[in-house]
Amino acid sequence: MMGNLKNWWKKRRRRSKVGRVIAVESMTAIPAKIGADIYLVRQGDFDKRAVLDCPCGCKRRIDLNLVRTQYPVWAVVSKKGSLSLNPSIWLKDDACKSHFFIKCNKIEWVN
Numbered sequence: 001m002m003g004n005l006k007n008w009w010k011k012r013r014r015r016s017k018v019g020r021v022i023a024v025e026s027m028t029a030i031p032a033k034i035g036a037d038i039y040l041v042r043q044g045d046f047d048k049r050a051v052l053d054c055p056c057g058c059k060r061r062i063d064l065n066l067v068r069t070q071y072p073v074w075a076v077v078s079k080k081g082s083l084s085l086n087p088s089i090w091l092k093d094d095a096c097k098s099h100f101f102i103k104c105n106k107i108e109w110v111n
Helices: 002-012
Strands: 021-024 038-043 046-053 061-065 075-079 082-090 099-103 106-109
Touching: 046 075, 061 082
Parallel strands: 021 038
Antiparallel strands: 038 046, 046 061, 075 082, 082 099, 099 106
């Protein structure tokens, strides 16, 4: 019974949308509190990192590599303030175990 209640509460506090997509020039320009926003670290037209808070509410900061010469790597598509990331983001080694996609600023949960 407690396990079911805990899972229900965990799913209730999850976000289903991304806030703003904000481009910055360096990691130092990212504030301590990100909230629902996603920050793209960009140099010119070249995206290097995507930084966001875990949408499950655990407050973990997620830092994704967007540079194709390093592994693992995510691909970002950004159009008119909307963002998609591929492949999924899976925090299987973290306590929250979140697994989700971001498609057109919507968070699609896998588990």
